[in-house]
C-alpha cells in the first residue's frame with residue numbers, strides 16, 4: 256500500500272524531472288532529406304558548365320533553364336532555384352552549413368557515398384562500412400533514431416513516421432520491422448483518410464514514375480502532409496528522391512525543376528506547421544542529403560567512392576532553440592553522423608544512450 260507520505264516526495268521528484276527536461280522549446284522534430292542534392296546547386300543555383308554541356312544547338316542564353324535560373328551571383332541564382340528556402344527559411348528562421356567557399360564543410364564519415372550508407376549514417380548516427388555497403392533491400396541491423404525516440408517519448412506507431420520516395424526506406428528506417436510508420440516507394444498509404452489522398456494512393460501505382468523503386472516526390476509529400484494533419488507525429492522523416500534520380504538520368508532540366516518543386520513543398524509543410532498550435536514554435540527541422548555527387552560535367556550525374564568530392568554534403572537547421580541564421584562561415588567541419596544526436600538533443604535526450612559510438616550533437620547549435 257502507498258501512503259500519502261511516500262507519494263509526495265515522488266510527485267516532487269517527478270515535477271523536478273519534468274522541469275529538468277524542459278530546457279528546449281522543441282517538442283517535435285522533423286528530418287527532411289533531398290537525395291543526392293549537390294552543394295553546387297544548393298549554394299550556387301544553376302551550374303552553367305552543365306547547362307553549356309547540355310545545350311546542343313543554339314546559344315545557352317536562349318535556353319529555358321538559363322532564362323529561368325541564371326543570375327550573375329551564386330546568391331541570386333540559388334534564390335531563383337530555392338526561393339522559399341533561401342528567401343525565408345535561411346534568412347529568418349535557420350542556418351546552413353556546408354558552403355566550402357565560406358570555410359564551412361559537412362562530410363559523410365562513411366566511405367561509400369551512396370544512399371543506403373548515407374541514410375543509415377543519418378538515422379543511426381554511425382557509419383558501418385563493413386556491413387552497410389550496398390543499396391540492397393536488407394534490414395538495417397542498427398536501431399534508428401526514429402525507434403529510439405519512439406521508445407523515449409513513449410509514442411504510438413503513427414506518431415513516428417517516415418515518408419520516403421525510395422522504397423528501400425522500409426529496410427533502412429527501422430531495425431525491428433513494423434516498429435514505426437514507414438511509407439515508401441510505390442507503397443499505398445493505408446492510413447489515408449480523405450478521398451483525395453486515397454485517390455492519390457491508387458494513382459501512384461497506375462501513373463508510373465520513370466523508376467522502379469522511386470515514386471514522384473509529389474505523392475510522398477502529399478501523404479506526409481495528411482499524416483501530419485491527422486496523426487500529429489512528434490518525430491518525422493520526409494525523404495525526397497527526385498533530385499538524385501533525374502541526375503542519374505542526366506536530365507538537368509528535371510533536376511533543377513525538382514529542386515524548385517521541393518522548395519515549394521517545404522513551404523507547404525512549413526505553412527502547415529505555422530498554422531498548427533501543436534507545431535508552431537515547438538518544432539525543430541533538420542535538412543540534409545545522403546551524399547554529394549561529382550562536380551564536373553563528366554561526373555555530376557554520379558556519386559560513390561570513385562567520384563571525387565561526393566563525400567561533401569550540407570546540413571541546415573531550423574529550430575526555436577537556435578538563434579543562428581544564414582550561412583555558417585569559418586567553422587569546424589561537421590559530419591553526417593551528428594544528425595541523429597542533434598535531433599535527440601533538441602528533445603533533451605542523449606543519443607549516446609542508444610549508441611555511444613554515434614556522432615555528437617552539432618555543438619554550435621546549442622552553445623549560448
Ligand SMILES: [Zn+2]
Pocket residue numbers: 290291369370499545546
Ligand atoms: Zn542517394
